[in-house]
Amino acid sequence: MGTSEVATDERGRITIPKELRERFGERYRLVELRDGIKLLPRPDDPVAALRGAASEALKQASMDELRAEGLDEAQEQAGENVR
Numbered sequence: 001m002g003t004s005e006v007a008t009d010e011r012g013r014i015t016i017p018k019e020l021r022e023r024f025g026e027r028y029r030l031v032e033l034r035d036g037i038k039l040l041p042r043p044d045d046p047v048a049a050l051r052g053a054a055s056e057a058l059k060q061a062s063m064d065e066l067r068a069e070g071l072d073e074a075q076e077q078a079g080e081n082v083r
Contacts, residue, residue: 006014016028016039024041031038043049051059061069 027042028039029042
């Protein structure tokens with residue numbers, strides 16, 4: 001793990017070093033953070049990547065159960081952010 005210093009060219013492009021492209025792929029999502037930006041590799045098959053990362057309980061859940069759980073989580077997070 002390390003850091004690389006890069007600069008944009010005259011058109012605003014950044015070149016990702018070859019060894020990082022070979023390790024993480026060619027497609028990335030640019031995420032804006034409060035104090036910077038972050039590049040996240042995009043998997044070739046995002047659905048397969050999600051399935052692989054899911055717990056067995058999540059893999060077995062129905063769409064209705066997933067929606068209900070998502071709504072509960074969103075309401076909980078919204079409540080935490082309301083002052």
